[in-house]
Amino acid sequence: xxxxxxxxxxxxxxxxxxxxxxxxxxxxxxxxxxxxxxxxxxxxxxxxxxxxxxxxxxxxxxxxxxxxxxxxxxxxxxxxxxxxxxxxxxxxxxxxxxxxxxxxxxxxxxxxxxxxxxxxxxxxxxxxxxxxxxxxxxxxxxxxxxxxxxxxxxxxxxxxxxxxxxxxxxxxxxxxxxxxxxxxxxxxxxxxxxxxxxxxxxxxxxxxxxxxxxxxxxxxxxxxxxxxxxxxxxxxxxxxxxxxxxxxxxxxxxxxxxxxxxxxxxxxxxxxxxxxxxxxxxxxxxxxxxxxxxxxxxxxxxxxxxxxxxxxxxxx
Amino acid sequence: xxxxxxxxxxxxxxxxxxxxxxxxxxxxxxxxxxxxxxxxxxxxxxxxxxxxxxxxxxxxxxxxxxxxxxxxxxxxxxxxxxxxxxxxxxxxxxxxxxxxxxxxxxxxxxxxxxxxxxxxxxxxxxxxxxxxxxxxxxxxxxxxxxxxxxxxxxxxxxxxxxxxxxxxxxxxxxxxxxxxxxxxxxxxxxxxxxxxxxxxxxxxxxxxxxxxxxxxxx
Numbered sequence: 336x337x338x339x340x341x342x343x344x345x346x347x348x349x350x351x352x353x354x355x356x357x358x359x360x361x362x363x364x365x366x367x368x369x370x371x372x373x374x375x376x377x378x379x380x381x382x383x384x385x386x387x388x389x390x391x392x393x394x395x396x397x398x399x400x401x402x403x404x405x406x407x408x409x410x411x412x413x414x415x416x417x418x419x420x421x422x423x424x425x426x427x428x429x430x431x432x433x434x435x436x437x438x439x440x441x442x443x444x445x446x447x448x449x450x451x452x453x454x455x456x457x458x459x460x461x462x463x464x465x466x467x468x469x470x471x472x473x474x475x476x477x478x479x480x481x482x483x484x485x486x487x488x489x490x491x492x493x494x495x496x497x498x499x500x501x502x503x504x505x506x507x508x509x510x511x512x513x514x515x516x517x518x519x520x521x522x523x524x525x526x527x528x529x530x531x532x533x534x535x536x537x538x539x540x541x542x543x544x545x546x547x548x549x550x551x552x553x554x555x556x557x558x559x560x561x562x563x564x565x566x567x568x569x570x571x572x573x574x575x576x577x578x579x580x581x582x583x584x585x586x587x588x589x590x591x592x593x594x595x596x597x598x599x600x601x602x603x604x605x606x607x608x609x610x611x612x613x614x615x616x617x618x619x620x621x622x623x624x625x626x627x628x629x630x631x632x633x634x635x636x637x638x639x640x641x642x643x644x645x646x647x648x649x650x651x
Numbered sequence: 652x653x654x655x656x657x658x659x660x661x662x663x664x665x666x667x668x669x670x671x672x673x674x675x676x677x678x679x680x681x682x683x684x685x686x687x688x689x690x691x692x693x694x695x696x697x698x699x700x701x702x703x704x705x706x707x708x709x710x711x712x713x714x715x716x717x718x719x720x721x722x723x724x725x726x727x728x729x730x731x732x733x734x735x736x737x738x739x740x741x742x743x744x745x746x747x748x749x750x751x752x753x754x755x756x757x758x759x760x761x762x763x764x765x766x767x768x769x770x771x772x773x774x775x776x777x778x779x780x781x782x783x784x785x786x787x788x789x790x791x792x793x794x795x796x797x798x799x800x801x802x803x804x805x806x807x808x809x810x811x812x813x814x815x816x817x818x819x820x821x822x823x824x825x826x827x828x829x830x831x832x833x834x835x836x837x838x839x840x841x842x843x844x845x846x847x848x849x850x851x852x853x854x855x856x857x858x859x860x861x862x863x864x865x866x867x868x869x
Contacts, residue, residue, distance in 0.1 A: 341702050341719035341765055367761045370722070371742050383719070385766055411755075415821040420829040431824040435846025436816065437809065438743060440755040441762060571824065571845035 355516030355545030492536030529599035709777030798851030
């Protein structure tokens with residue numbers, strides 16, 4: 336691990352200002368992804384700003400009847416919150432499908448959103464990777480690409496976003512509250528937080544330098560049957576090959592987002608009009624622009640069938 | 652010939668120095684094959700400003716001055732000589748380093764020691780002793796919940812915390828109803844223990860040991 340200086344931030348605005356003064360700085364909260372990458376020298380911050388003391392660890396009810404989830408709420412606490420279990424079951428389920436008990440106890444809400452891909456070529460510093468070293472190429476294209484993106488990818492990068500939580504939040508229309516170095520705040524719709532790789536796969540979000548996530552807001556509950564189904568190589572503690580977050584109303588309408596297929600949680604609202612017609616129709620529209628590799632083409636059928644199973648479960 | 656304690660001391664020094672591998676590269680003049688000593692703290696300080704941290708480990712207040720790169724795991728093992736906690740993968744994948752911080756189990760390899768100012772840390776040494784074992788330790792012995800034993804401290808710390816999580820009503824991936832109290836079933840225990848890998852494959856005996864402490868047959 337490269338050496339760094341360390342500071343404990345006292346307020347969100349102070350943390351953001353400190354980060355803007357040091358372009359080589361990173362925020363650290365749970366640390367479960369950042370420290371892993373620092374040990375491998377994939378991340379090499381010269382300064383760490385510890386945000387764990389910022390008192391952003393509450394889950395509050397909003398005036399609109401939704402929830403405001405502090406950026407530092409641990410994954411375990413968010414999954415176990417009574418309001419989340421009752422009104423946003425798809426979010427509880429997605430969190431519980433991710434990582435291990437130990438990691439969920441450390442990992443935070445904002446950190447989960449900002450975790451980086453687990454593409455093995457991103458992790459292997461001997462391999463070219465446009466995300467790790469812009470312009471060096473992509474070893475996954477033409478390499479072992481079974482786990483990689485089938486839709487929204489580019490000639491520069493076919494990595495997937497690894498989060499389960501973010502897929503559920505996408506289906507729930509979450510908002511991302513931030514503070515910028517000048518103290519200004521804004522709310523970014525989750526649909527606009529993560530970017531597709533294009534020719535700049537190293538730029539993964541629309542956050543500005545130094546901008547700090549302070550909370551995630553959920554609109555008031557929409558009801559329906561809420562299901563998160565994750566298909567993976569092991570029964571537990573593995574990343575998704577394909578996952579489906581769905582909210583299905585009694586009349587068959589609803590929302591659906593996919594994980595494990597793209598550089599961001601994958602949702603196309605227009606495809607949801609097909610939900611009463613069944614999984615095939617929805618998947619056809621959701622994945623219309625898919626360009627899989629030979630090794631991951633199975634994800635198209637897997638996504639459709641997983642969605643079919645979810646819609647059947649919702650009816651049941 | 653060196654006595655075992657000499658060897659122990661130099662081994663510890665060597666391991667303590669391994670955290671400063673960047674310092675070794677950056678300051679080759681202090682590395683000398685003839686010298687028995689690893690870089691002094693002064694040499695490390697030139698590269699990385701030291702940070703202070705105080706926390707309670709197994710009921711005892713401890714204060715450390717550390718290179719901020721030091722993980723909680725390395726602080727416990729190499730600075731406090733609490734070598735019961737094991738380093739397996741060092742990447743949060745195997746669970747051998749599991750300790751309990753503020754009542755919660757975490758991977759001590761995936762967190763910096765300086766991030767735990769004022770916190771209460773319990774390691775396997777704090778759960779019980781050979782003469783006065785924690786019920787979970789006794790159950791692992793009784794049910795042969797290990798073979799080589801390397802993952803065992805992490806398994807036991809994790810298992811103790813798992814039972815608290817179930818008691819606190821925290822659901823899991825296999826809980827059928829999110830809004831009902833979780834069951835103490837074998838499936839629940841296995842899912843909750845999935846972050847602790849056992850290369851010897853002692854899983855069924857581990858599940859039996861935990862079930863016994865939980866008060867339910869596996």
